Amino acid sequence: MNPLRHPGVRHTPKYDVEKQSQSAEKTVPNVSTSPTPINDPSLDSSGQHDIPPDPVLFTGRLAAWNFKVERLAGLEARGITRVLHEEKHGGGLHGHVQMFLLWFSINLCANNIITGLFGPLVFGLGWKDSICIAIFACALGSCGPAYTSTFGPESGNRTMILGRYVMGYWPSKLICVLNQIQQIGFGILGCIISGQIISAVNGGGLTIAVGRVISALCIGLIATFGIAILHTYERYAFIPQLMAFFVLIGSAAKDFDHSAVSQGPASVITANRCSFFALQFANVFGFSAVAGDLYVYYPVDIPKYITFEMTFSATWLGLIFCNILGIGIATGVPNVPSWTDAYEVSSGALLLETYRGLGGFGGLCAVIIALGSVTNNAPFAYTAAITFQALGRYAKAIPRWMWCIFVMIIQIVCSVAGRNHLFAVFQNFLPIMSYWVAPWVTILVEEQILFHIVHGKPFDWTAWEDKKRLPIGVAALFAFLCGWAGATIGMSQVWYQGPVALKVGGYGGDIGAWLAIAFTSVVYPPLRHLELKKLGR
Numbered sequence: 001m002n003p004l005r006h007p008g009v010r011h012t013p014k015y016d017v018e019k020q021s022q023s024a025e026k027t028v029p030n031v032s033t034s035p036t037p038i039n040d041p042s043l044d045s046s047g048q049h050d051i052p053p054d055p056v057l058f059t060g061r062l063a064a065w066n067f068k069v070e071r072l073a074g075l076e077a078r079g080i081t082r083v084l085h086e087e088k089h090g091g092g093l094h095g096h097v098q099m100f101l102l103w104f105s106i107n108l109c110a111n112n113i114i115t116g117l118f119g120p121l122v123f124g125l126g127w128k129d130s131i132c133i134a135i136f137a138c139a140l141g142s143c144g145p146a147y148t149s150t151f152g153p154e155s156g157n158r159t160m161i162l163g164r165y166v167m168g169y170w171p172s173k174l175i176c177v178l179n180q181i182q183q184i185g186f187g188i189l190g191c192i193i194s195g196q197i198i199s200a201v202n203g204g205g206l207t208i209a210v211g212r213v214i215s216a217l218c219i220g221l222i223a224t225f226g227i228a229i230l231h232t233y234e235r236y237a238f239i240p241q242l243m244a245f246f247v248l249i250g251s252a253a254k255d256f257d258h259s260a261v262s263q264g265p266a267s268v269i270t271a272n273r274c275s276f277f278a279l280q281f282a283n284v285f286g287f288s289a290v291a292g293d294l295y296v297y298y299p300v301d302i303p304k305y306i307t308f309e310m311t312f313s314a315t316w317l318g319l320i321f322c323n324i325l326g327i328g329i330a331t332g333v334p335n336v337p338s339w340t341d342a343y344e345v346s347s348g349a350l351l352l353e354t355y356r357g358l359g360g361f362g363g364l365c366a367v368i369i370a371l372g373s374v375t376n377n378a379p380f381a382y383t384a385a386i387t388f389q390a391l392g393r394y395a396k397a398i399p400r401w402m403w404c405i406f407v408m409i410i411q412i413v414c415s416v417a418g419r420n421h422l423f424a425v426f427q428n429f430l431p432i433m434s435y436w437v438a439p440w441v442t443i444l445v446e447e448q449i450l451f452h453i454v455h456g457k458p459f460d461w462t463a464w465e466d467k468k469r470l471p472i473g474v475a476a477l478f479a480f481l482c483g484w485a486g487a488t489i490g491m492s493q494v495w496y497q498g499p500v501a502l503k504v505g506g507y508g509g510d511i512g513a514w515l516a517i518a519f520t521s522v523v524y525p526p527l528r529h530l531e532l533k534k535l536g537r
Helices: 016-023 060-070 091-107 110-121 128-150 151-155 174-202 208-225 229-256 266-289 291-295 304-332 336-345 346-354 359-389 392-399 398-419 422-453 474-489 503-506 514-533
Strands: none
Touching: 016 229, 016 291, 060 229, 091 229, 091 304, 091 359, 091 474, 110 128, 110 151, 110 174, 110 266, 110 346, 110 359, 110 392, 110 503, 128 291, 128 304, 128 422, 151 291, 151 304, 174 208, 174 266, 174 336, 174 346, 174 359, 174 398, 174 422, 208 398, 229 304, 229 359, 266 291, 266 304, 266 514, 291 359, 291 392, 346 359, 359 392, 359 398, 422 474, 422 514, 474 514
């Protein structure tokens, strides 16, 4: 079966009691509104229905209208409801290639070029230092989303639902809120950068706000239609992006300064290396909180190593390709006056300037790069909407497509209203937000290995919404807060430097993620053992 035409995408999930109860209010023929009997063995191994009914928020005409919207061709009706085995599609080579193209397309974008600029222009690092750090930091960071993506096919649950299996039903809501801020924030950054490029191409005649609105609307449209359209778009969207980047190489590579060296005393260089490594790591490791969402329709029997390898290799290659371009451009900024002037205007203006001499064709390439924010941010707008549903029963009862529109409105308003200062705020704030992902993934790894694999006890994926079968979450919450404390004392950002971070090089280097991982990994196992002994779950 075509992986993009799986049965669960285009209609209401067969066992979604919430949707079925809402459809009972409609007068649409040939639609079953009766829930499946609870003794249906296909639902879970314990013989109990694993999807409890939710509040019915839409009745009468509103319910009928929602029903019609969810039956639009290509629109995904499913929200966070678990994808059952019989609702999954076939995998095969086509599915494996799609995994690779999805993540390669996501990471082939202007945002990652901008991240590469930071090495030479912000941290004063040379060509070799910046390149080596980008390669190894992106490789390490890519392991995070590659790992969490393996749970999507196996469990049929979204990534934030996976968090319930380590932090419990109630504490996991904290993770959902943090994830929403992070994913929506990165979307706002993408809209801002796109607006800068589109405005620069138009010579300032088209305001930055218009470019941001265009980008946000495109992101919202794809996210609203859901997983099938998203996968189809990402499969092909990278092609014009890649061509535009190759043109950029031909136009600008001659001005890259491969002899650029790191600036400052050895201690300062060490601190800046730590900070740039942490930035590159955080830029990709944040994907760990969403990766599994994109694979829930893949079959259970797909080998985990294939899921890991496809996700890792595509993410890493896309990242280092764009980062090397950004680093090269950054080394040329001090030597090319027109690049220096453009950089003082905006990062988007700098990217346009690298196409100088190509006339209208260069402008077209810049617009293609600007629209690349859609490929980068549409998946995360999609997962942000899913995360809203994970907040509780009432949030779950609101259709996924409505949450997508809500996320789109937030991105439009914030990117337009805060166009004069929000870019700098989010640029400095989002790396701090990513610190929560490190302890969360650490807890997940230790829970899986120490308390499931070692004891031969698999996760009960049917318990995804049963508070009585999920962990209490006390141990995970305390370990998470300890990890966050470690990140706080080790972070080095524009508006805060932790006491431990200040010791790095006598100047301040970012080691927040590593302290977060260390603190969490030490605290969680004994607390979890105690929690299981005293509370039983």
